[in-house]
Amino acid sequence: MASSISTGNNMIIKLILTKIKRAATDLLPIVLVIAFFQTLVLRQPLPQMGEVLFGALLVVTGLTLFVEGLEMGLFPIGESMAHALARKGSLFWLLFFAFALGFSTTVAEPALIAVAWEAAEIAGQGGLIDPGQESLSQYAFGLRMSVAFSVGLAILIGVLRILRGWPIHYLIISGYVLVMLMTMIAPKEIIGIAYDAGGVTTSTITVPLVAALGVGLASSIRGRSPLVDGFGLIAFASLLPMAFVMGYGLIIF
C-alpha cells in the first residue's frame, strides 16, 4: 500500500519534471544568445544577476503552467464551442460569435492601445491632425475601434470561408493586393504603423482559442479537412487590420 503511494508520487514528480524540462528547453536559446553577446561581444558583466535568474525561473514556471492550461482548458473550450455552434446550425449565431470573439479580444489589447497612442502622437507631430490632447485621444480611440472592427470582420470572413470551403489563397492574395494598392495612396506616416498593427492584434490567449475554433469547425463539417481548412483565421486577423489602419489614415487626413 505504502509503496504504491510512493510510486504514484514518483510518477507525478517525474511528469512535472518533464514538463518543466520542456519549458526550460524553450527558453534555452534566449539564455544562450544573451550569454554569448555579454561574454564575447560586449564583454560587460551582467547587471543584477540575481534578478535575472529569478525572472528566468518565473518564465519557466509560467510557460509550464500555460502549456498545461492550454491542453486542459483553452483548446477544449474552443473546440466544444465550435462543435456546439456547428450542431446548432444557425449561421447568424456562428458569425456573430466569430465577430464578437475577434472584436472583444482586440479592443482591450494593451499592445494595440500602445500602438494607437504612438500613431496619434506621430500624426499630431506631423501636423496631420490637431496636436491637442482631445483630438489625439479621439484619433487613438478611432484607430483602436477600426482595428478591433477589422479583426472581428476578419474572423467572421475566416469562419465563412471554412463553412463554404473557399480556397484560402484567393482571399489572402486579394488581401495582399488590397494592402499593396492602399500602400501607394496612404499617407507615408501611417504605413509603418499599419504594417505593425497586423502583428500586434493577435494576443497569446486569442491565438489558441481562434485556432481551436477553426480546427473544431473544420472537423465538424463534412468534406472539410482540419489541416487545409481549419487554419487561416489568424492570417486574416493579421492582414485585414493593415488595410483598415491605412484606410483610417486616408479618411481622417
Place this chain on the structure above:
Amino acid sequence: MEFIYDFSKILLATCKDVLPIIILIVSFQLLVLRQSIPHLRRLIVGGVYVVIGLALFLAGLEKALFPLGNIMATQLSDPAFIYGPGEVVTQADWKAYGWVYLFAAMIGFATTIAEPSLIAVAFKANEVSAGTIKQWGLRITVAVGVAFGISLGTFRIITGTPLYMYILAGYMIVIVQTLFAPKNIIALAYDSGGVTTSTVTVPLVAALGLGLSATVPGRNPALDGFGLIAFASLFPIIAVMGYAQLMQWSTQRKIKNMEKKNAI
C-alpha cells in the same frame, strides 16, 4: 514585496484580457446554446492555469529579459561601440553593423522559440496532421524566418531604404510561392506569420528598432523605428512554404529514384 505588487498588477491585466472571452463564452452557453459545458471543472482549472502561467511568464520577462534586451540593444547600436570611441559619424555605414545583424537574427530566433502562441499553433498543427507536421520542425522553421526577417529589418533601418519596397517584394514572393506550395500547408503557413509576434518578440524587437533608429545617424525614430514587426510576420510565411516545397521536392525525387530502380 515590490515583486508581489508588480505580479498582482500583471495578473490583474491578464484577467482583464481574459474577461471579454469569459463573458462571451458564458453568455453564448447560457443564452444561445443553452446547454451545460462538458468537463466544466477541468476547463476552469485549465483556464486558471493559463491566466496564472501567462502572468508569471510576463512578470519574469519584465524582470529579467526585457531590461537586459534593452540594455544590449542600446549597447550594440551605440556608435561608440560600432565605429570605435571618439569617432564622429555623419553617414551610416551599413557594413559596420555586423554584430547588430547577428544579434537581431539570434534574438529573433530565440524569442520565437519561446513564443507561447507559436507553441499553441504548433501543438494543434501536430495533432491535426496526425503527427506529420512535427512541433519542433514547424517552430524552428518559423524561427528561422523571423531571424532572417528581423535581420533584414535592421538592415533597412540602417540604410534608410523605404519599408514598403521590402514588404511589397515579400508579398510578391509569397504569392508566387502560394502557386507552387503543397495545398495543405498554405493555411498553416499564413497563420504562422501572425503568431510569431506577440508576448516575447514584440517588446524586444520594438526596443531594438527604436534604439537603432535613434542612434543611427540620419534616422528618425518616428519614421524608421517601426516596421520590424511587419518583417517578423512576413518572413515566417516564406520560410514555412519554402520548407514544405523543399520537403515535397525531395520526397518526389526519392520516389522517382525508387521507380527507376524498380524499372531496372
